[in-house]
Structures are given as C-alpha cells and as structure tokens.
Amino acid sequence: xxxxxxxxxxxxxxxxxxxxxxxxxxxxxxxxxxxxxxxxxxxxxxxxxxxxxxxxxxxxxxxxxxxxxxxxxxxxxxxxxxxxxxxxxxxxxxxxxxxxxxxxxxxxxxxxx
Amino acid sequence: xxxxxxxxxxxxxxxxxxxxxxxxxxxxxxxxxxxxxxxxxxxxxxxxxxxxxxxxxxxxxxxxxxxxxxxxxxxxxxxxxxxxxxxxxxxxxxxxxxxxxxxxxxxxxxxx
Numbered sequence: 621x622x623x624x625x626x627x628x629x630x631x632x633x634x635x636x637x638x639x640x641x642x643x644x645x646x647x648x649x650x651x652x653x654x655x656x657x658x659x660x661x662x663x664x665x666x667x668x669x670x671x672x673x674x675x676x677x678x679x680x681x682x683x684x685x686x687x688x689x690x691x692x693x694x695x696x697x698x699x700x701x702x703x704x705x706x707x708x709x710x711x712x713x714x715x716x717x718x719x720x721x722x723x724x725x726x727x728x729x730x731x732x733x
Numbered sequence: 734x735x736x737x738x739x740x741x742x743x744x745x746x747x748x749x750x751x752x753x754x755x756x757x758x759x760x761x762x763x764x765x766x767x768x769x770x771x772x773x774x775x776x777x778x779x780x781x782x783x784x785x786x787x788x789x790x791x792x793x794x795x796x797x798x799x800x801x802x803x804x805x806x807x808x809x810x811x812x813x814x815x816x817x818x819x820x821x822x823x824x825x826x827x828x829x830x831x832x833x834x835x836x837x838x839x840x841x842x843x844x845x
Contacts, residue, residue: 624775652832663737663824663836664776709775718764718830720789723775 623647624724626710632730639697641727643710646691650712650722653686655695658707658726667708668695700731735759737837739825745843746815754810754840758827765808766834767800769821776824782808815844 627642643653652671656664670677670686670693677684683696697704707728711721738757746752758765763784768776778792782802790800797815802808812819822841826834 629773654832656836661838663826663838664834666833666835669832711775713832718781718783718788718828720766720778720781720792721776721834722778723768725773725775 624710624712624722626708626724626727628727629725630728630730632732633700635701635731635733637700639700639704639729639731641695641708641710641729643693643695643724644691645712648714649688649691651715652713653684653693654711654713654721655682655684655693656709656711656723658709664709697729700729702731702733705730737825737827737835739823739837739840741840742838743841743843745845747845748815748817750815750844752812752815752842754812754823754825754842756808756810756825756837758806758808758825759829759835760806762827762829762835763805764828764830765802766826766828767808767810768824768826770824770839771821779810812842815842817844820844 623646625644654669655667658664668684670684681698685694707726709726710724740755765782767779770776780790780800785805797813799811822839824839826836828834
C-alpha cells in the first residue's frame with residue numbers, strides 16, 4: 621500500500637521567513653500530488669496540484685516541487701505570515717483525476733510574529 | 734457559491750446504534766468522496782461515487798459501513814452497530830473532475 625511521510629509533525633518559524641514542508645512517498649509513483657491546508661475544526665482546503673511530468677508549480681507565495689526520482693515533494697511558503705499557521709496535508713493520487721487520494725498525516729505549521 | 738455541506742455537524746451515539754451522516758456536494762460535481770479522519774491523522778479514504786454508482790468502495794472497513802447516492806447528488810453514509818472505534822470526523826468531498834477535491838466541514842461522530 622502507499623505510504624506517505626511528512627517530514628515532521630510540527631514546524632515553527634518566524635514571520636517573513638520561508639517555510640519548507642516535505643512529503644516523501646514509497647511504493648507507487650503517483651500520477652499527481654496535491655497539497656491541502658486544514659484549520660482546526662474544518663475540512664481540508666485545496667491549495668496546489670502538480671502532475672508527475674511537472675517539476676514545479678507556483679501560486680502567489682506558494683511553490684511546490686515534485687521529484688519522482690527522489691519520491692519527494694517540497695512545499696514552500698515564502699514571506700510567511702501568522703495567518704499561514706495551519707496543518708498542511710500532502711495527498712497523492714495513483715491514477716485519474718477522479719480517483720481516491722492518499723493523505724499524509726500532515727505538518728502543523730506555526731508562524732510567530 | 735455554496736460549498737459542500739454536511740449534517741449533522743456533531744453526532745453522539747451509543748455503542749450498537751445505527752447512524753446516518755449526510756453530505757450535500759457542490760452543485761454540478763459528479764464525483765463525491767467520503768473520508769474519515771482521526772485525531773492527528775490525515776483523512777482516510779472510505780468510498781468514492783461517480784454519479785449514482787460507487788466507483789471505488791475499497792476503503793470501507795467492514796460491512797457495517799454503507800453509503801448511497803441515489804440521485805447522483807446528496808449522499809448518505811450509514812453505519813450499523815456502531816463501535817467506539819468508529820469515533821472520528823467523517824469528511825465528505827466533491828470534485829468537478831480536475832483532481833482537486835472540495836471538502837465539507839465534517840461530521841464529528843462520537844460513539845459512547
């Protein structure tokens with residue numbers, strides 16, 4: 621079965637710095653990989669999707685990289701703000717864009733002023 | 734526009750009882766998913782519908798769990814003979830088919 625590891629349970633950084641979160645996976649190579657944000661008591665919110673043939677994707681202050689050789693994705697938040705504090709989930713899909721997602725357990729990011 | 738809604742937001746039941754959890758997806762989304770999430774864990778897949786039919790139910794843990802989507806819109810997750818281990822947040826998501834999934838706020842189920 622697919623195993624997904626996110627680098628740490630918690631990451632604390634100072635406002636203005638770049639947060640870097642890691643997602644490693646084993647076994648199957650995913651067709652695409654997604655990152656979600658989850659706030660306490662709420663459902664996950666989609667942030668970015670990157671396909672297996674893409675190396676990098678950007679959206680405003682967010683950047684995702686995807687290295688299928690290393691079986692790793694990095695998620696960066698530049699110029700971090702306290703409002704970025706949340707849990708960030710990595711999710712993989714093996715096949716079509718309609719298939720199930722395999723989620724990691726998440727990394728809790730805290731950005732302090 | 735309206736997002737995915739789930740009712741009830743909280744459900745407390747006793748061991749052995751039957752519960753139904755409802756999901757209203759975003760209008761026009763043909764794909765609907767159920768996940769459950771335990772504290773400190775990521776969402777765990779249960780079942781996925783494409784239209785009215787279950788396209789993948791491999792995540793249902795046992796035959797006490799069942800889900801329907803009779804008209805291709807609203808879905809109900811049904812749990813029979815609930816056990817304490819069923820306590821979790823049950824999340825519903827819908828998708829227009831581009832990969833991204835839109836999640837509801839979840840139903841927190843507590844089995845006493």
